[in-house]
Amino acid sequence: EAQVTQNPRYLITVTGKKLTVTCSQNMNHEYMSWYRQDPGLGLRQIYYSMNVEVTDKGDVPEGYKVSRKEKRNFPLILESPSPNQTSLYFCASSRPGPKYNEQFFGPGTRLTVL
Amino acid sequence: AQKITQTQPGMFVQEKEAVTLDCTYDTSDQSYGLFWYKQPSSGEMIFLIYQGSYDEQNATEGRYSLNFQKARKSANLVISASQLGDSAMFFCAMRENTGFQKLVFGTGTRLLVSP
Numbered sequence: 001e002a003q004v005t006q007n008p009r010y011l012i013t014v015t016g017k018k019l020t021v022t023c024s025q026n027m028n029h030e031y032m033s034w035y036r037q038d039p040g041l042g043l044r045q046i047y048y049s050m051n052v053e054v055t056d057k058g059d060v061p062e063g064y065k066v067s068r069k070e071k072r073n074f075p076l077i078l079e080s081p082s083p084n085q086t087s088l089y090f091c092a093s094s095r096p097g098p099k100y101n102e103q104f105f106g107p108g109t110r111l112t113v114l
Numbered sequence: 115a116q117k118i119t120q121t122q123p124g125m126f127v128q129e130k131e132a133v134t135l136d137c138t139y140d141t142s143d144q145s146y147g148l149f150w151y152k153q154p155s156s157g158e159m160i161f162l163i164y165q166g167s168y169d170e171q172n173a174t175e176g177r178y179s180l181n182f183q184k185a186r187k188s189a190n191l192v193i194s195a196s197q198l199g200d201s202a203m204f205f206c207a208m209r210e211n212t213g214f215q216k217l218v219f220g221t222g223t224r225l226l227v228s229p
Contacts, residue, residue, distance in 0.1 A: 033216060042118075042205060042219035043159075058216065090159060096215065103217055105151075105159035 002027045006091050006106035013081055014114050021076045021109050023091030029104070031094045032074040033058070034066065036087040037108075043090065049074055050096070081113040116141050118206050120220035127196045128228055134181070135191040135223045137206035143167075145211040148189040150180065153203040153222070162204075165189060167211075196227045 004025045013019055025032065030051050035043040035058075045058030049068040063085055065077040074093075078085060091106040117140040127133040139148065150162040165173045165180045173180040177197075181190040189208075193200060206220040 031215070035217075035219075040221055042221045043207075043217075044219070045216050048216060088157065092159075092217075094215075102161050102164065103149075105161075108157045108159075110157070 002104065004091055004093055004104050004106035006089075006109050008109060009107060010110050012112045012114065015082055016080050019078050019081060019111075021078075021089060021091075021111070023074045023076065023106055024072050025074075025091075025093040025104065026072065027093060027104065028071065029093035030071070030096055032068065033092045033103070034064070034074070034076045035090045035092065036060065036085075037090065038087050046076070046089075081111075083113045085111065086113050087111060116143075116146075116208055116210055116218040118208050118218055118220035120206055120223050122223045123221075124224045124226065126226050126228065127193075129198060130195050132192060132194045133196055133225065135193070135204050135206075135225065137189045137191065137220060139187050139189060139206075139208050141187075141208065141210060143210045147209045147211065148180065148182070149207040149209065149217065150178070150189075150191045151205045151207060152200075153205065155202070159205075163191070193225075196225075198227050198229065201225060201227045 007022045033048040034046040037043045047066040049055040089109045092103045094103040119138045146167045148165045152160045163175045179192045203222045205222045207217045
């Protein structure tokens with residue numbers, strides 16, 4: 001089954017404790033993204049990757065890091081989480097080109113930073 | 115820069131009635147795509163429908179249709195014969211077909227379908 005998986009699905013942590021949210025896709029997609037969703041703001045892109053070892057900042061990258069060492073994986077790293085990073089996080093993947101019309105989203109990770 | 119505007123924070127509709135969710139967009143690109151996603155209370159993002167900027171016909175997918183008015187830069191979602199299971203958040207999004215082609219989302223409309 002074609003899918004994007006994220007782990008963990010739910011996480012409660014404390015300020016300053018480093019964490020990683022994993023994302024993996026089995027569709028051999030080149031493009032991968034991380035978004036965060038906050039009430040009243042919709043989804044905003046954090047980081048994206050166009051292929052292995054190619055990553056760049058999205059609209060709200062502060063406080064986050066990513067890596068793309070393998071095509072299927074795109075982990076999101078919070079080196080020192082703060083309460084304003086409490087949010088719902090989505091990983092997404094897609095193929096490049098206007099011909100491919102869908103971004104596939106993971107199930108979401110609900111993060112609470114105390 | 116791309117921008118998506120959804121002016122309806124919430125909408126109510128009775129079961130079996132049709133409802134239109136508004137979406138306007140702003141872009142300087144000629145080639146772009148417009149998407150609608152549904153987010154039920156369980157949280158996942160469900161792709162509903164896509165319209166390309168060069169598509170001459172409005173997109174349809176089952177009970178969903180996209181009313182695309184290019185000159186007005188609007189891409190309204192029409193849900194015919196609403197069902198109780200349609201109660202959810204609905205997001206309009208746009209992708210410019212250059213560069214990374216990221217999705218830019220609106221703030222969403224919460225639809226509540228009543229019996």
